[in-house]
Amino acid sequence: xxxxLAEKQSIQSSITAENYAFLQRYIYQESGIVIxxxxxxxxxxxxxxxxxxxxxxxxxxLCNLLRATAPLPLKSKVVESMTTNETLFFRDxxxxxxxxxxxxxxxxxxxxxxKKISIWSAAASSGQEAYSIAMILKDMGLEGWRIQxxxxxxxxxxxxxxxxxxxxxxxxxxxxPAKYLVKHFTRVGLDWQINDSLRSMVxxxxxxxxxxxxxxxxxxxxxxxxxxxxxDVETKKKxxxxxxxxxxxxxxxxxxxxxxxxxxxxxxxxxxYGPATFYxxx
Ligand SMILES: C[S@@+](CC[C@H](N)C(=O)[O-])C[C@H]1O[C@@H](n2cnc3c(N)ncnc32)[C@H](O)[C@@H]1O
Numbered sequence: 413x414x415x416x417l418a419e420k421q422s423i424q425s426s427i428t429a430e431n432y433a434f435l436q437r438y439i440y441q442e443s444g445i446v447i448x449x450x451x452x453x454x455x456x457x458x459x460x461x462x463x464x465x466x467x468x469x470x471x472x473x474l475c476n477l478l479r480a481t482a483p484l485p486l487k488s489k490v491v492e493s494m495t496t497n498e499t500l501f502f503r504d505x506x507x508x509x510x511x512x513x514x515x516x517x518x519x520x521x522x523x524x525x526x527k528k529i530s531i532w533s534a535a536a537s538s539g540q541e542a543y544s545i546a547m548i549l550k551d552m553g554l555e556g557w558r559i560q561x562x563x564x565x566x567x568x569x570x571x572x573x574x575x576x577x578x579x580x581x582x583x584x585x586x587x588x589p590a591k592y593l594v595k596h597f598t599r600v601g602l603d604w605q606i607n608d609s610l611r612s613m614v615x616x617x618x619x620x621x622x623x624x625x626x627x628x629x630x631x632x633x634x635x636x637x638x639x640x641x642x643x644d645v646e647t648k649k650k651x652x653x654x655x656x657x658x659x660x661x662x663x664x665x666x667x668x669x670x671x672x673x674x675x676x677x678x679x680x681x682x683x684x685y686g687p688a689t690f691y692x693x694x
Contacts, residue, residue, distance in 0.1 A: 427452065431475040435459075438478060442491040443566055444622050445642045458493045462486075492567045496642070499537040501587040502544045503637070504669055510688020511633075512548045515664060519632055520552065522662075527557045532631045532658065534621060535639035536563030539574025539614070540583070543606060545635070546613040547592050562628070564619035575616045577606030621651050629658030638668035645676065652677040656693050664690040 427435075435455060436447045447454065455471065463474050466486065478490065502508045523529055529549070533542040542563035549559055565571050584593055584604045597604040619628070621639065634655055640648045655665060656679050665680060667673070673680040673691050680691035 427455065427471040427475075431472050434475050434479070435471075439491065439494050442487070443494065443620070444644075444647045445494055446644050447494070459490065462489055462493060488568065492569050495565075495567045495570070497537045497567065497570050498638075499540045501540045501584070501592075502589070503541065503587060505587070506687040507666060507669075507689075508544060508548065510685035510690070511545075511666070512551075514685040514688070515633065515690065516548065516552060520554070523632070527554075528560075529554075529557065530560045530629070530631045530660075531562070532628065532634045532636075533561065533563040534619075534634055534636040534655070536565045536571065536574055536616060537567075538570050538579075538583075539563055539577065539616065540579075540587070541635055541637065542574065542614045542616075543577065543596075543610060544587075546610050547596060549613070550596075550610060559613055561614045562631075563614055563616045564621075565616075566618065566620050568618050571616045571618060577611045579604045579606075621654075622647060625654040625658045630660045631658050631663060632660050633664045633666065634659060635666045637666060637671070640671045641668065649676050652680070656680070659693050661694065663693050665693070666690055 432449075432452070432455070439445050439447055459471055459474060463469070463471060466474070466477070468474055468477070474490070478487065519529060531545055531549075533545065536542050542561050546559075546561055549561075563571070563574055565574070578600065579597075580603060584597065593604065596607050596610045598607060599605075621636075636651070636655060640651065643651070652665075652673055656677070659665070664683065665673075667689075673682075679693055681694075683690045683692045
């Protein structure tokens with residue numbers, strides 16, 4: 413009890429206005445993520461564990477270290493801890509239904525000569541989105557086709573998890589149909605490991621969405637879901653414009669349920685398959 417109290421007293425959560433503004437600028441500069449005013453609880457919950465690990469006393473100490481000679485791993489740790497990695501298998505099932513029943517049959521027909529399909533999961537987090545796409549494609553029985561699924565994210569730690577393809581029971585309980593669990597996963601201790609045949613369809617690499625995308629693609633479909641919400645309007649516009657350059661003609665973009673291209677880009681036209689909305693390039 414005394415130790416807990418002492419620990420609480422030694423790690424002070426209060427942060428000066430100057431340091432709050434410094435962290436806002438620092439996180440924006442390193443990731444594009446906008447931290448609004450009054451989000452002290454967010455900074456505290458994400459950064460106080462780092463304060464403790466680094467044997468510092470306060471968030472102000474952490475700011476001083478970041479301003480001075482903070483080693484690269486610490487800088488990455490701070491930025492990675494500010495990313496929100498919430499995800500699940502088949503997130504937004506209506507979108508995946510449209511993808512399976514409408515988008516893929518049309519794409520397979522259009523690519524019947526080249527037999528090549530390329531898909532990008534552009535804010536892949538721990539990989540559930542990329543593997544959900546892979547499971548659907550596997551079901552289509554495309555023998556002899558070259559299927560490439562690329563998952564990228566800014567956060568290297570979360571990408572390492574994605575590449576490992578190992579999930580907790582609670583994670584497979586969220587959104588993964590039982591038939592896919594049986595077909596594509598093996599129990600390892602308390603966890604579930606994605607089988608190699610599925611894992612080999614997906615590759616992961618670190619990529620900051622604010623970078624030039626010239627080296628990526630061309631993709632038939634881009635999933636860029638639940639990440640634009642963290643950016644300001646200028647960053648969203650730039651990302652949508654860059655994504656378009658990575659896409660094959662008539663390629664489709666999938667966004668999160670709370671995201672849209674409206675007022676951000678005039679390039680994309682909305683294509684709806686029932687409740688599933690995609691955005692198409694010319
Ligand atoms: C909420 S998750 C979305 C995961 C998945 N797309 C989904 O919809 O379930 C957002 C992801 O965006 C990543 N992210 C944040 N800023 C980024 C940036 N500048 N470049 C690339 N990825 C970024 C985060 O690391 C996080 O894993």
